[in-house]
Amino acid sequence: MQEKAWLVKSLKLTQRTLQRWRKQGGAEDGRPNATRPAPANKLSEVEEQQVLEVLQQPHNRSLPPSQIVPALADEGLYIASESNFYRVMHKHDQQHHRGRSKKRTARPLTSHAASGPNEVWMWDITWLPGPVKGLFFYLYLILDLYSRKIVGWEI
Incomplete structure (x- = not known):
């Protein structure tokens, strides 16, 4: 019991964690950064x-x-x-661009940004199904980019 209390305090673990590790098959350290032996099927x-x-x-x-x-x-x-x-x-630091094709280049974003309402508007045309099969309505919609609120619309 004394050992368990020392482990819990020094490793900053809960008692429940220690119980779960021991139930799973041993007192092995289950933390992500713990040192572990190399796998048996590792490439030579x-x-x-x-x-x-x-x-x-x-x-x-x-x-x-x-x-x-x-x-x-x-x-x-x-x-x-x-x-x-x-x-x-x-x-071996070979996980980079391979081949004769050009490397990907970072390009500046071409999209617009809005820091307040009514700075940038965007529009869309959507087909809405009508009352009869095969009949559609066009919805012309104008949105404010910043607030995502509808500025105008027409069917």
């Missing part, structure tokens, strides 16, 4: 190097792992999963 260094070699082949340089892995599977070769390819790329 040799396998990581093999993934890097495949990624750096000339015909794979401009392809994402979502296309490389199926292409390898068509050849009857399985090295690692698509997510493992992404993990290796991220680990």
